[in-house]
Structure formats: structure tokens, C-alpha cells
Amino acid sequence: MSKGKGKGGSSKKGPRKVRVHFRANRLTPKRDKGWTQWFKEGRFEREDETGQERLNRKGDLSRKRTVIQDEDGQATVAPGNEQREGIVLAMRGQIADIDDGQRTWPCTLRRILRTRTIEERHPLAVGDRVSFTVVADEEGVEREGVIESVAERKGQLSRRYGDREHTIAANVDQVVIVGSIILPFIKPHLIDRYLVAASIGELHPVVCINKVDLDREGLTEEFLDRFRQLGVDTLATSAVSGQGMAALSERLKDRVSVLAGQSGTGKSSLLNAIQPDLRLRVAEVSSDNFKGRHTTTTAQLLKLDMGGYVVDTPGIRQFEMTGIEPGELEAHFPDFEPHLSRCKYPDCAHTNEGESDCGVKQAVTDGRIHFERYESYLRMLDELIQLDGARQTGQSRTMET
Numbered sequence: 001m002s003k004g005k006g007k008g009g010s011s012k013k014g015p016r017k018v019r020v021h022f023r024a025n026r027l028t029p030k031r032d033k034g035w036t037q038w039f040k041e042g043r044f045e046r047e048d049e050t051g052q053e054r055l056n057r058k059g060d061l062s063r064k065r066t067v068i069q070d071e072d073g074q075a076t077v078a079p080g081n082e083q084r085e086g087i088v089l090a091m092r093g094q095i096a097d098i099d100d101g102q103r104t105w106p107c108t109l110r111r112i113l114r115t116r117t118i119e120e121r122h123p124l125a126v127g128d129r130v131s132f133t134v135v136a137d138e139e140g141v142e143r144e145g146v147i148e149s150v151a152e153r154k155g156q157l158s159r160r161y162g163d164r165e166h167t168i169a170a171n172v173d174q175v176v177i178v179g180s181i182i183l184p185f186i187k188p189h190l191i192d193r194y195l196v197a198a199s200i201g202e203l204h205p206v207v208c209i210n211k212v213d214l215d216r217e218g219l220t221e222e223f224l225d226r227f228r229q230l231g232v233d234t235l236a237t238s239a240v241s242g243q244g245m246a247a248l249s250e251r252l253k254d255r256v257s258v259l260a261g262q263s264g265t266g267k268s269s270l271l272n273a274i275q276p277d278l279r280l281r282v283a284e285v286s287s288d289n290f291k292g293r294h295t296t297t298t299a300q301l302l303k304l305d306m307g308g309y310v311v312d313t314p315g316i317r318q319f320e321m322t323g324i325e326p327g328e329l330e331a332h333f334p335d336f337e338p339h340l341s342r343c344k345y346p347d348c349a350h351t352n353e354g355e356s357d358c359g360v361k362q363a364v365t366d367g368r369i370h371f372e373r374y375e376s377y378l379r380m381l382d383e384l385i386q387l388d389g390a391r392q393t394g395q396s397r398t399m400e401t
């Protein structure tokens with residue numbers, strides 16, 4: 001993948017970077033709060049615009065700082081404004097709200113970085129760690145910033161959105177997949193999709209069935225059993241009765257989590273129950289179609305008083321996979337693993353006619369793999385094959401021209 005080397009930076013016109021000396025009083029490290037600690041721990045390395053230079057925060061402070069100069073050699077950044085580190089709390093169109101541990105800065109992306117993120121189809125996401133410089137307006141008031149670089153991500157929840165990858169949350173440890181048996185009705189297939197996305201994004205998954213107070217027939221436990229058998233952590237909660245809330249708090253404490261799932265399952269309500277002063281907007285499920293009303297409209301990173309961070313996300317109807325080839329899908333179904341060695345053909349896609357040839361199909365027949373899990377696999381595989389086909393046709397078209 002192109003890292004945008006040499007693009008823009010070497011052109012005669014436009015901004016260029018220069019190294020200038022720090023003023024002595026700038027060498028004192030700032031007081032650290034909250035997540036700025038991440039940077040200090042060396043989990044974060046800075047990359048400059050050309051992608052060549054790396055500045056490790058663990059090492060000594062450089063005696064120089066970088067400022068951006070425009071064509072006339074004028075610094076567009078107020079003198080003394082060294083780069084700061086922060087984390088994306090929310091995205092508002094082209095504006096990212098960045099928290100530096102002290103306050104929130106509305107920031108835009110440096111143009112070269114915007115070009116690169118568009119080219120690589122990895123736009124900025126909630127949870128991204130960035131370096132930014134604060135700029136002063138005409139009156140000399142510092143109100144906003146410009147993002148200079150984005151750190152490599154570790155752990156993310158992403159889906160395909162058209163021909164793009166949409167990262168719902170970056171730098172998270174775990175995803176709590178929130179569903180409900182009724183109001184809205186459970187969608188097992190959607191949960192399977194989130195589980196695959198968690199596996200691709202290297203996140204610890206938790207399947208949480210909320211609104212257990214409404215589950216009069218007691219279907220929750222049986223449903224959760226399916227996931228326990230996969231070794232997946234499960235929870236049964238009610239934001240109304242308080243059931244399971246202590247267990248949910250325990251899972252969220254000191255971790256960076258993302259809450260995801262259908263609209264109306266109670267993601268925001270669960271967070272309000274854990275920490276009432278978050279005051280997240282919630283709304284009743286529609287009595288016409290038993291579906292949520294898409295109350296949360298943008299993902300936002302929230303700090304929990306008990307320790308940890310959580311991203312509340314808007315409920316989505318569809319979740320399309322990204323980041324894998326069709327042949328890689330089976331690796332994200334841990335329940336298939338014990339049966340793969342019984343497939344007659346090493347490249348078996350588990351879709352062939354004869355069950356005797358395929359360990360996975362045999363296991364579905366025997367009830368050792370849940371048939372809905374197998375159906376989920378088939379639907380996702382089909383989608384990935386179609387996508388692969390479309391991509392190849394697209395590529396050959398490009399080659400012809």
C-alpha cells in the first residue's frame with residue numbers, strides 16, 4: 001500500500017516541513033492524564049507526513065520541533081505550538097473532536113493526510129490516536145487544530161460500506177454485541193457477522209442479550225448457549241431491572257470497548273444505567289414494526305468513571321464484511337475447526353453437494369454445528385465471492401484501459 005511517499009511534500013508549491021529549535025521551557029513534558037498514558041507507554045509511534053521518519057515517544061525529547069510552512073516560508077502554526085497527542089472522540093463530517101487529556105479540540109486533517117486516507121480508503125475513526133497542532137485564529141485565540149499524523153491501529157471494528165472500509169471504532173480491546181430476544185427481534189445472523197468482524201479486527205467478543213425482563217419464555221439462556229459453545233463470553237442483562245449490570249460493568253472496567261448491535265437493543269440505555277451522567281439519548285422501539293429508531297446517530301468515545309472507555313455506536317441494519325478473502329472465512333468460525341480435517345478435499349469450501357465429502361456439512365447434519373451458524377457462513381461466503389468477482393472484473397477493466 002502506498003504510504004503517500006513524496007506526494008505533495010516534495011512539490012515546490014504548498015506547505016513544507018522544517019525543523020526548528022524548541023524553546024527551553026517547551027522541553028518539560030506536560031502533565032499526563034488518562035489516555036495520553038497510551039502514548040507514553042510506547043504503544044504509539046509517530047509518523048511524519050512522508051511516512052519515513054518515526055519519533056518514538058519513549059526516547060528522549062527531540063530538541064527540535066516540526067512546523068508547517070506555507071509557500072512563503074511562513075509558519076501556519078503559532079510559534080511554540082508543538083505537536084500534541086490526542087484521541088478521536090467523535091467525527092462530525094470532516095471535523096474530528098480530539099481529546100488531549102485536558103480539553104477537546106475540533107480538528108481538521110492536514111490536506112496531504114486527507115488525500116492519503118481517501119486513497120487508502122481508511123478514513124479517520126473514533127478511537128484513532130493522532131498528533132495535531134493547535135492553530136490560532138486572526139485574534140490569536142487557539143480554538144482548533146490540524147491533524148498531522150494518525151497512529152497505526154491496534155484492534156478495530158470495521159465493516160464494508162459500498163466500496164469502502166468503514167471503521168466503526170479503532171484501538172478497542174473488545175466488542176460487546178448487544179441483542180434482544182424481542183423488541184427488536186433477535187437477528188442471529190447479524191451477531192455471527194459481528195463475531196467474524198471481531199475475529200478479523202482482533203477484538204475480544206462478548207455477546208450480550210439485553211431486555212431479559214421482556215423474555216417471558218426464557219429463550220435467552222438457550223440462545224446464549226450457542227455462543228458459549230464457541231468459547232465466546234456471554235451476558236444476559238436488563239437496563240430496566242438491573243439484572244446482569246454488575247457483570248457488564250466488570251467487563252467494561254479498565255478496558256476500551258465498543259457497544260454494537262441492532263438499533264433499539266438498548267446500547268445507550270445500558271451505558272446510562274452504568275453511568276447516569278452520560279445522559280445518552282434513548283428512544284422507544286417503534287410499535288409499528290418493532291424496530292429501533294436509530295436514536296444514536298454518531299459513534300462517540302466515552303470515558304467511564306470506574307475506569308475504561310467505551311464507544312457507543314448507532315445501531316445498523318446490515319453489516320457487510322471487509323478485510324478477508326472468501327477462502328479465509330472458515331478460519332473465523334471456531335466451531336468449524338474440529339471438523340475441517342474430515343473434509344475430503346483440502347480446498348473444500350463446505351458448500352459441495354455430498355455430505356460424506358465434507359466434515360463441516362456432516363457436523364451440521366449431526367447437530368454438532370448449529371445450522372444457523374452454517375447458514376451464516378454460507379451467506380457471508382456468497383457475499384465475499386461476489387465481491388471478489390466484482391473486484392477482479394474491475395481490475396481487468398483497469399488493465400485494459
Ligand SMILES: Nc1nc2c(ncn2[C@@H]2O[C@H](COP(=O)(O)OP(=O)(O)OP(=O)(O)O)[C@@H](O)[C@H]2O)c(=O)[nH]1
Nearest residue numbers: 239264265266267268269282283284294295296315
Ligand atoms: N424493557 C426494557 N427496555 C429497555 C431495556 N434497555 C433499553 N430499553 C428500552 O429500549 C429502547 C431503546 O433503547 P436505546 O438505548 O435507545 O437503544 P440503542 O441500542 O441505543 O438504539 P440505537 O441508538 O438506535 O442504536 C428504549 O425505549 C429503552 O428504554 C431493557 O433492559 N428492558
Ligand SMILES: [Mg+2]
Nearest residue numbers: 267268295296
Ligand atoms: Mg443508542
Ligand SMILES: [Zn+2]
Nearest residue numbers: 343348350358
Ligand atoms: Zn468441507
